[in-house]
Amino acid sequence: MLDARDIELLAQVSDGLPLCPRPYAQIGMAIGMDEAEIISRLTLLKNQGLIKRLGVIVKHRPLGYRANAMIVWNVPDGLIKQLGRHISRFSFVTLCYQRPKLPIWPYNLYCMIHGKDRATVLAQLAQLDNACGLANFERQILFSRRCFKQRGAVYQAQQTQETANG
């Protein structure tokens, strides 16, 4: 579990590591933690899966990945784990989640595909349909249009994080 110091540390890291020779020492100055403790805490959080990954966070759109589709399916609850894990194995899938079925939105399986163009994304979706047996489930494809905001949720004063899409 995260303790209060971990949360302070993650809030610092989520603003980005500074581009200087001793970045961990530098963020330590802001929160009064020494470099060695920062490195050992981050290592532990990563090993525990509380940090999914630590590294360069790219912006897809400026790098030519302009077709971003969120695909949602209505699948039986009993199959969802198996389908979710299968979908996640494809390298073009960037996210895969279960969310609740609601009467006006009966979709429980969500996945995101980032591609250079729509034709590629739709071909990748067809590949998923075939490989995972998804073709018979009711679904919607929602391509993104405008991006109004991409980061920086502040949930408490001085603390920011970017979740892996809530």
Next chain:
Amino acid sequence: MLTDLQKRLLNDFQRDFPLSPTPYQDIAEQLGVTEADVITALAELNAQHFISRIGAVIPPNHIGTSTLVAMAIPAAQLQAVADKISAFPEVNHNYEREHRLNLWFVAVAADAGKLQDVIRNIEKQTGFAALQLPLVDDFFIDLGFKLDLKHA
């Protein structure tokens, strides 16, 4: 145009960023360049908005509580409503999508009660209903994204 160094920095260091006192020096040694080259190349990628930062991706709901929210907004009002919603510090990832439900964003708060306050405020300020779709299960281990940068 991206340099070869920039391409390698974009693709090879999305995860397992060195957890040593001198991570940029470690990367430089791996790539056969200097630490200053690495720092300069990353600063340029940042300035050109190709990277958002060097940071940590945290799984949802480990710090605070979050939910995906969908709203159906008439096209003529979409920009204005989206701007109002983006102004909330609790909101990130606010996108227009091609659907009757055309506005999708993530809201994060310290706990469930505060999150509901935020959603109620958004509904009140915009006059539109918010459909809440919180995470139930996460199937995906985010290992970064392999970019095809041949023509970048």
